[in-house]
Every structure is written in structure tokens, then in C-alpha cells.
Amino acid sequence: MADIGCMNIANSASVSAAVSSASNATSGSVGDAASLLVLRKALDVQQSGAAALLAALPQAPALATEGNLGRNLNTYA
Numbered sequence: 001m002a003d004i005g006c007m008n009i010a011n012s013a014s015v016s017a018a019v020s021s022a023s024n025a026t027s028g029s030v031g032d033a034a035s036l037l038v039l040r041k042a043l044d045v046q047q048s049g050a051a052a053l054l055a056a057l058p059q060a061p062a063l064a065t066e067g068n069l070g071r072n073l074n075t076y077a
Helices: 013-023 030-056
Strands: none
Touching: 013 030
């Protein structure tokens, strides 16, 4: 199976906005810290789910290397 890199969503604008708004809360209460922890855990779960989906994708068929068929045009459905 091919080596699949991790999906990096840390540079996403919506994720950055959510993390920065949760991090910059002025009250500093326990509720804010818990919200940030839940957000981070949700992002970790999404990352592992996306990696599992990518790992489950089937391999692309191998290209023909000899013979007259499939060397110039290789299509599959």
C-alpha cells in the first residue's frame, strides 16, 4: 500500500479563526479551556477519519508496459 501523508488542515481559514477566537477569549474560564480542548479533539478525529478514507482508496491500475493494447491510451472506468 502506498505511503499516505497526513492531511494538514492547520492552515485552513475557518480552523484558524475558530482556534484563535477560542484562544483569545478574555474571560479565561474553565469553559473556554474545555471548548478549546473539544475543538482540538474534534480536529484530531477528523484528521484520523480523513487519513482512513484516503488509505481505503483503491490503487490505480498499473499501466501497460508491453504489447499493443493499452500503451498509448490507458483508460478505466
